[in-house]
Amino acid sequence: QSIDTQISSDFKGNNQLNVSSSGYSDNARVSYSVNTGYTMNKASKDLSYVGGYASYESPWGTLAGSISANSDNSRQVSLSTDG
Secondary structure, X not given: OEEEEEEEEOOOOOEEEEEEEEEEOOOOOEEEEEEEEEEEOOOOOOEEEEEXXXXXXXXXXXXXXXXXXXXXXXXXXXXXXEO
C-alpha cells in the first residue's frame, strides 16, 4: 500500500492538491486505488474531485471497475472484464 500527495502552484493564483492511495490484497487478486483532489483557480471557480478503481483477478479473468465525480456535477462509472 502507498499514499502519495502532490501540491503544485503556478504562483499566479492557481493551486492544486492531489492525494492518492493504492494497494492490493495479500494474494494480489484484489487491487485498488482511490484519489481525491482540489484545484483553486484564480480565473474560474474552484474544483474538487474524487475517484476510485478496483480490480479482481478470478480464475476466469479480470473484473475491474472505476468511478469518479467532481464538483462540476460530472460523474463517470465504468466496468470491464477480460478473460
